[in-house]
Amino acid sequence: MIIMKFGGTSVATAQAMRQVAHIVNLYCDRQPVVVVSALAGVTDTLVALFAAQRVKNHSGIDDILRKLSERHLSVLADLLGEEQDSPTQTKLVSLLAELERVARLSPVAESDQPRQLDQLVSFGERLSTVLVAVALRQAGRRARDFDARGFLFTDGQHGAANINFIMTNLATTSTLQPYIEEGGVPVVTGFIGSAPDGSVTTLDRGGSDYTATVLGAALQAEEVWLWKEEDGIMTADPRIVPKARLLAAITYREAAEMSSHGAKVLHPLAIVPVRRPGIPVRVRNTFKPEAAGTLITESVEPPRSGVRVITAIRDLSLVAVEGLGMTGLTGVAAEVTGLAKQARVNIVMSMQAASEQNICLICRSKDSEILAGALRSGLRERMAARLIDQVRVEDNMAAIVVVGEGMRGRKGVAGRVFSAVCGAEVNVSAIVQGPSECNITFLVQKESAEDAVRALHVAFDLDMSSESVAIGGSNDQ
Numbered sequence: 001m002i003i004m005k006f007g008g009t010s011v012a013t014a015q016a017m018r019q020v021a022h023i024v025n026l027y028c029d030r031q032p033v034v035v036v037s038a039l040a041g042v043t044d045t046l047v048a049l050f051a052a053q054r055v056k057n058h059s060g061i062d063d064i065l066r067k068l069s070e071r072h073l074s075v076l077a078d079l080l081g082e083e084q085d086s087p088t089q090t091k092l093v094s095l096l097a098e099l100e101r102v103a104r105l106s107p108v109a110e111s112d113q114p115r116q117l118d119q120l121v122s123f124g125e126r127l128s129t130v131l132v133a134v135a136l137r138q139a140g141r142r143a144r145d146f147d148a149r150g151f152l153f154t155d156g157q158h159g160a161a162n163i164n165f166i167m168t169n170l171a172t173t174s175t176l177q178p179y180i181e182e183g184g185v186p187v188v189t190g191f192i193g194s195a196p197d198g199s200v201t202t203l204d205r206g207g208s209d210y211t212a213t214v215l216g217a218a219l220q221a222e223e224v225w226l227w228k229e230e231d232g233i234m235t236a237d238p239r240i241v242p243k244a245r246l247l248a249a250i251t252y253r254e255a256a257e258m259s260s261h262g263a264k265v266l267h268p269l270a271i272v273p274v275r276r277p278g279i280p281v282r283v284r285n286t287f288k289p290e291a292a293g294t295l296i297t298e299s300v301e302p303p304r305s306g307v308r309v310i311t312a313i314r315d316l317s318l319v320a321v322e323g324l325g326m327t328g329l330t331g332v333a334a335e336v337t338g339l340a341k342q343a344r345v346n347i348v349m350s351m352q353a354a355s356e357q358n359i360c361l362i363c364r365s366k367d368s369e370i371l372a373g374a375l376r377s378g379l380r381e382r383m384a385a386r387l388i389d390q391v392r393v394e395d396n397m398a399a400i401v402v403v404g405e406g407m408r409g410r411k412g413v414a415g416r417v418f419s420a421v422c423g424a425e426v427n428v429s430a431i432v433q434g435p436s437e438c439n440i441t442f443l444v445q446k447e448s449a450e451d452a453v454r455a456l457h458v459a460f461d462l463d464m465s466s467e468s469v470a471i472g473g474s475n476d477q
C-alpha cells in the first residue's frame with residue numbers, strides 16, 4: 001500500500017485533478033490511498049471568510065461564498081462533462097450550503113474563535129475530496145471520499161491539534177482497510193480531524209502532509225508519497241541559489257530539522273509517525289511523475305562536506321531580556337518562556353550566554369510586539385528591582401539554518417560556516433547549535449540572508465557543478 005498526498009496546487013483545477021487520476025492509475029496495483037489538500041488558495045480564502053465573519057462584513061461574506069461555490073461547482077462540471085452525477089452534485093451543493101450556514105453564524109467570543117476558524121477552514125478539504133473522488137471515478141477507478149473526522153482523533157487543540165495515535169490507528173484501519181481490500185481507492189481529507197468533544201480540529205497549515213504520514217503509520221503502508229509542485233527537496237531555495245541541486249535522498253532527521261525551523265518543505269511533525277516504523281517518504285512532482293523526487297529515509301550517505309541543505313527563515317524578530325542583575329538569578333528563563341507560552345507566541349530559537357546577562361528569544365515578526373509586551377508586563381517587578389534592565393526588540397532578522405547529519409563529530413564545520421559568512425561581509429547576531437550537531441543556526445539581518453545562503457552553498461560544495469553526484473543520479477530506487 002502507498003499513501004499518496006496531493007497538495008493544493010496538485011488539485012487546483014479539473015485539469016490538475018485529471019493528472020492526479022492519471023498518477024493514481026499508474027500505481028493502481030500498489031493499493032493507493034489518496035490524501036488531498038484543499039484546492040490551491042481555498043484555505044486562505046476560508047481564513048479571509050472567517051475574518052469577514054468576525055467583523056460582520058456581510059458583503060464580504062457574500063462575495064467569498066459566491067466565489068467558493070462557483071469555483072467548486074465549475075470544477076465538478078468540468079470533470080463530469082456531459083454526464084450527470086446527481087449524488088455527487090447533491091453532496092457538493094449540500095456541503096456548500098452547510099459552509100454558508102456556518103459562515104453566517106454570529107461571531108463568537110475570542111476564546112471560541114480558534115474552534116470556529118477550524119470549523120470554517122475544514123470545508124476546503126471536505127469539498128476537495130468529493131471532487132478528486134469524481135476525477136478518479138471518471139478515470140475508471142473505484143473511489144470514494146472519506147472525511148478524516150471519522151477516524152483521525154486529536155487532543156482538541158484547535159489550529160494545531162496533536163494526534164491521539166492509539167485511537168487513530170485503530171479507527172483508521174477499521175474504516176479504510178475493508179474498502180482498500182475491495183479494490184477501492186479512499187480519497188481522504190488532509191489537514192482535519194476531530195476533537196474529543198466532536199468538534200473539528202486542524203493540524204496547522206500544511207497539515208495534509210501530517211495526515212498522510214499518520215495514515216501511513218496506521219495502515220503500515222510501504223511508503224508515503226507527498227506529491228507537490230516541486231521536484232523534491234533542494235540543497236537550497238533555487239530562487240536564491242540558481243545552482244541549487246535536487247537531493248536524491250535525505251534522512252528523517254535532516255528533513256525534520258529543516259521543517260521544524262520553518263522552511264516550508266514539510267509539515268514539522270510529518271516525520272514523527274513514520275520514523276520509528278521506518279516507512280520511507282518521497283517528495284515528488286505531480287507534474288513530472290516520471291521523476292523519482294527526494295527520498296526521506298533513516299540513513300543516507302552524507303555528502304563530502306557534511307552539509308546537506310541550507311535554508312533561510314525570514315520575518316523573524318529577536319526579543320532580548322537584558323540585565324546585569326540577571327547573573328545567578330534562578331527561574332528567569334522559566335519565567336520568560338512561561339510568559340511566551342501565556343501570550344501564545346511560538347519561540348523559533350532561544351539562547352542564553354554563560355554571562356547570564358541576557359536571554360534572547362527569536363519569534364515570527366508578527367508576534368514580536370505581543371511577546372515584548374507580555375514580557376514587559378510580566379517582568380515588571382524584576383525590572384523595578386533593577387534585576388532586569390530592558391526588553392529589547394530587533395525586527396527584520398532572518399535565521400540561516402545549515403543542516404546535515406554528516407556534521408556530527410566532524411571538526412571545522414562551524415569554522416567553515418562562519419568564515420564563509422564573514423567572507424560575504426555578513427554580520428552574525430546570534431548563534432545556536434544543539435547537541436544533536438545536525439544543524440547550525442544563526443541570525444543575520446534580513447537583507448543579508450540571501451548573501452549568506454549563497455556563500456554557504458559554495459563553501460560546502462553544494463553548487464550544481466561542484467559535486468559529481470548529478471541530479472537524480474542515484475535517484476532510481
Ligand code: ASP
Binds near residue numbers: 206
Ligand atoms: N489546506 C491546508 C493549508 O493550506 C492544509 C494543506 O494544504 O496541507 O494549509
Ligand code: MG
Binds near residue numbers: 041043
Ligand atoms: Mg494548502
